[in-house]
Amino acid sequence: MVAPPEVTFAQLLFSGIAFMLLAAGSLVVFLITYQKRLLHQQLRLRLAEAEHQQQLLTAIIEAQEGERERIGRDLHDGIGSTISTAKLLLNRLESLPAHAEDAQGLLKLIREIMSGAVQDVRSISHSLYPAVLARFGLAEALQHLVDVANETGKLPILLEVDYARPLALAQELALYRICQELVHNALKHAHGATRLVVSLLQQGPLLTLTVEDNGCGFEAANAAGSAPPTRGAGLRSIDVRVQMLQGHLRQHSVLGQGTRMVVELDTTMA
Incomplete structure (x- = not known):
């Protein structure tokens, strides 16, 4: 028995609607899944970027501490030792007569030592911030x-x-x-x-x-x-x-x- 055209059309219509609903549902599921994956990937990138920034910050702090340690060592071993030596020579100079030959020699040596200390200070100052860079x-x-x-x-x-x-x-x-x-x-x-x-x-x-x-x-x-x-x-x-x-x-x-x-x-x- 042949179905009436109205029944055939209704069956086709319902089939088309069901297919469209199924396609729409599949598209919604795909979009939700894709969005979740995208958010997960963005989260991983943000975590990786945060970790990288933390590593950079740690490295910067270590580098700064290393530079401070080097400056402190230069001040202690260089300028500190130089000034200590000059102080000992001054103490010795005070115990000598003003016109003694040794006094003149010690005075000359103290001047040379202090000139070296001045040069060391300039060198350390330049290492902290090179003024010539800003100027030239x-x-x-x-x-x-x-x-x-x-x-x-x-x-x-x-x-x-x-x-x-x-x-x-x-x-x-x-x-x-x-x-x-x-x-x-x-x-x-x-x-x-x-x-x-x-x-x-x-x-x-x-x-x-x-x-x-x-x-x-x-x-x-x-x-x-x-x-x-x-x-x-x-x-x-x-x-x-x-x-x-x-x-x-x-x-x-x-x-x-x-x-x-x-x-x-x-x-x-x-």
Whole structure:
């Protein structure tokens, strides 16, 4: 028996409505599931970002404490010892006749010691905040850093600069601190080195700071971005500043052939 057309149409209508309701329900379930996954992913990203910020904060605090410890050690071992020596000489000078030959010699020695103390104070003051950077910019500040380091006679340092488009003072200060720490590390750890080369080169938007020595090197993976076996407060401080600049730190070292540290910065992002 053939169903009337009205019955067939009603069946088709109900089937279409049921299919649409089923599709709509499936779409709602999909949207709810997708939204939950999206919220979960955003939560994980926020947690990861918060953890990263906490790690940065910890590294910054460690770096600051390391710098304070170094300054305190310089004050105690350098200026403190110098002033103590000058005080002992003054006490000895008071016990001598005014026109004694030894008195004149002691007075000359005290003047030399105090001149050294003044120089130490200037050096520590410059390490706290390089005034030449604020006045003349990064290139002149690096030249002053190299000149002061060369005066110590520990290791000849060569400087190469091609820096035509200066950055903001905050970025320049961060780059200066990075270079200062890299030079300090090289002078301290590059045993057997005969030269140290510092270069600041600008090619288009790419700014590259390189500190390279031909010293002892270290045993570590030579791949770009690899880390030495131990990372002290100095390297953590460098890492933090590089991340703040949104740059990249690469290091390459071969045992007995030296170490090359490279900081690359996209100036359009700085």
